[in-house]
Amino acid sequence: MKKIKILLMILLCAGTIVVAQTATQPEVGTGLSGNPYRIATLENLYWVSQNYGTVSGGYRYYVQTADIDASATSTWDGGWTPIGTKDLMFYGSYDGGDYSISGLTINRNVYYQGMFGRAQGATLKNIHLINVSITSTGWYIAALIGRLDSYTVPLIQNCSSTGTVSGYNIVGGLAAEVNSTVIQYCYSRCTVTGSSTQIGGLIGHISSSTQTVANCYSTGAVSGGHYTGGFIGYCQSGIVDRCYSFGHVTSNSANSGGFSGYAYLSTITNCLWDVTTSGKATSNGGTGKTTTEMKTQSTYTDAGWDFVGETVNGTNNYWQILGGDGAAYPGLVSNVDGALPIELSSFTVSNLNEGVEILWQTATEVNNYGFEIERAIDNGVPPSESRNERNPKSRTSTPSPKNGSVAQHNWVCIGFVEGNGTTNAPKSYSFTDKSANGKTLYRLKQIDR
Numbered sequence: 001m002k003k004i005k006i007l008l009m010i011l012l013c014a015g016t017i018v019v020a021q022t023a024t025q026p027e028v029g030t031g032l033s034g035n036p037y038r039i040a041t042l043e044n045l046y047w048v049s050q051n052y053g054t055v056s057g058g059y060r061y062y063v064q065t066a067d068i069d070a071s072a073t074s075t076w077d078g079g080w081t082p083i084g085t086k087d088l089m090f091y092g093s094y095d096g097g098d099y100s101i102s103g104l105t106i107n108r109n110v111y112y113q114g115m116f117g118r119a120q121g122a123t124l125k126n127i128h129l130i131n132v133s134i135t136s137t138g139w140y141i142a143a144l145i146g147r148l149d150s151y152t153v154p155l156i157q158n159c160s161s162t163g164t165v166s167g168y169n170i171v172g173g174l175a176a177e178v179n180s181t182v183i184q185y186c187y188s189r190c191t192v193t194g195s196s197t198q199i200g201g202l203i204g205h206i207s208s209s210t211q212t213v214a215n216c217y218s219t220g221a222v223s224g225g226h227y228t229g230g231f232i233g234y235c236q237s238g239i240v241d242r243c244y245s246f247g248h249v250t251s252n253s254a255n256s257g258g259f260s261g262y263a264y265l266s267t268i269t270n271c272l273w274d275v276t277t278s279g280k281a282t283s284n285g286g287t288g289k290t291t292t293e294m295k296t297q298s299t300y301t302d303a304g305w306d307f308v309g310e311t312v313n314g315t316n317n318y319w320q321i322l323g324g325d326g327a328a329y330p331g332l333v334s335n336v337d338g339a340l341p342i343e344l345s346s347f348t349v350s351n352l353n354e355g356v357e358i359l360w361q362t363a364t365e366v367n368n369y370g371f372e373i374e375r376a377i378d379n380g381v382p383p384s385e386s387r388n389e390r391n392p393k394s395r396t397s398t399p400s401p402k403n404g405s406v407a408q409h410n411w412v413c414i415g416f417v418e419g420n421g422t423t424n425a426p427k428s429y430s431f432t433d434k435s436a437n438g439k440t441l442y443r444l445k446q447i448d449r
Contacts, residue, residue, distance in 0.1 A: 021076055023047040029062075036061035036095070042070050045101070049081045053088045060092040064099045064127075071103030074133070078108040082117030082146065089149070090119040096127030096159070104132045104143075111138040112146035113167070114176070121151030125158050132163035132190065141167025142176040142204065143190055150180030150208065157182070158335050162189040169196040172204035172233070173218055180208040185318065185335050186216045192223070199224030200233035200261070201247050209265065211238025215318045215332065223250035227261035230278050235266040235285060242305050242318075244286075246274035246294060246329060257283030270303040296325045308333060309425075323363065342368055342419075342446050345426065349442055355434035358442055362427050368419030369447045373431050374411040378439035411443065419446075 023046045029037035039045055039062055048062060073080040084090030094116075104115060112118045113136045115129060124144065132143045140146035143161035147170075148154050161174050170176045173188030177198075188202045198205045201218030218231050227234040230245035245259055255262045258273035258280035268285035275281050275288040282288070293299045300319065301307055307330075308317045319330045331337045347360040358373060414435075420427045433442070 021046050021081075023050045025051070031060035031062070031092075033061050033093075036063040036093075039064045039068075040066045042068050042072060045070070046081070048094075049083045052083055052090050052092065058091065059121075061095075062092065063095045064097045064101075067099045068101045069103060070101050071105070074103065074105040076105075079106040079133075080104050080115070082106070082113055082115065084112070084117040084119045084145075086112055086118055090116055090122055091151070093123040093125075094127065095123075095125050098126045098128065098158075100128045100130050102130040104129060104134075106133070107135045109137040112140045113138060114142045114144055114146045116145040116148075118147045118149070119145060119154070120149045121154055122148060123155045123157075124148075125155065127159045129159075129161040129163070132161060132165065134163070134165045134167070136166070137168045137195070139167070139169045140176040140204075141165060141170070141194075142172040142174060143188065144174045145176070147177045148175060148179065148181050150210075154178070154181040156184075156186060158185045160187050160189075160335060160337070164191045164193075166193040167195075169194065170198045170204040170233075171224070172200050172202060173220055173222075174202050175204070177205040177207060178203060178211065180210045181212075183211075183213045184215050185332050187332065187335065187337055188218045189220050189337070190218075191220045194224035194228070194233075197224065197226040197228075198233040198261070199228040199251075201230045201245050202243075203232045205234045205236065206232060206238050206240075206266070207236045209237040213238070213240045214242055216243045217330070217332075218245045219247050219329070221248045221250070224256075224261075225251060226253045226255050228253065228256040229259055229261035229283065230257070230273050230280070231259045231271070231286070233261045235260050235263040235268065237265045238267070240266065240268045240271055240285070242270045242300075242303075244272040244274075244294070244330070246277045246291075249278050249280045255284070256280070257285070258288055259283040259286030270305065272299070272303075292326065294329055295321065295327065297321050297330075298325075300330060305330075336448075344444075347444065352432070355432050356436040356440065356442075358431045358433065360429050360444060362420075362429075365420055365427065368421060370419040371417050371429065372413045372445040372447065373415040373417065373433070374443050374445055375414045375433065375436070376411045376441045376443075377437075378441060413445070 022043050024043035025047050026037045026044045106113050129143050171194040173190035173192045201222045228251035230247050230249045258278035263285040271286040273286050274294045276291045306318045308320045321330050342362045342365045345361045345363045350357045
């Protein structure tokens, strides 16, 4: 009997083992503006979390140089440790380099939770958080940052988040509370849940009259109590311009809305929400539109939004509806929301005397670098590799998953055709395969910038 008890104790202890974290200082960088710390691994990122407050000299610079898989944080005790606390705030610049951080997990009932907990005068840009899982019963809970205060003018630019965020009070899909901060070209697809007040799809609480939020959107479902909104929970003051939301909003409070839960001494201009998908016919700020209207470009350009091909407010074009009117909600040109980089409208192959001519046309393109043309021989024997000027070394592609006869062949890159970057005008392309032999199959591989 005694041996059985001991064995059970061992099994219970084994069940509570957690994986230890390792902090590794980046091999390159001094933290100065001209030589930032290069963050390339989860171990480097954790080093920032553990050492940002011990680096002498004040304001420091960090730049991410690779995609980071942070899924291991789900095995850590409490998950990820945020960069910055209530008493030791992060003060610096983190540039995500448009790389991703995926699977960041937090399960800790403490205030100020997110990739960053609390920061002051910080610049956070080009950070893309994918499939976060943030769970807490504390205040100031979000995917990117719990609270950002002013010192010098803080900035959140070109950032995004997807996944789930759950907290008690002041909860946001991207940021929980911001003070005197400029936020631009950001979006969140997070499902956001709060138990109390100030719950928003992108931001929980804006708390300063010098705040500016522009050219941002949120799409995830939001649920909470008082001051719950599809985009922002409580807008105490400041300016919100050219933003939208369409996530479903769940709240029984009168201080809730499709776009904003509550707005006080603030200016909300040219902002829209979807009355159909949100389930909210009213909002404390913003203008409600039907889904059809929300997917129609003129709805936005009539309100002064800058779309590709438009010159409403100058030469900058921030927005685009992929696929044309009625196909989708607007997306940011500089912060592509997982949307397909191109919309292919036609793809044909014809036999000619000089070889096989491949023709295709796109309806729209976003950051399109170009196309690789791939070929396979139907007898299962891959053709000999040819070379071209743009791609001097052709390569054999990794076979696709078996899904019908076409995918079972070995594909070889035989050429490259340059794309047109970002455009909403139809573009035509062609390529001639002069070495085709036998029954031949073709496909395109699009490469974005």
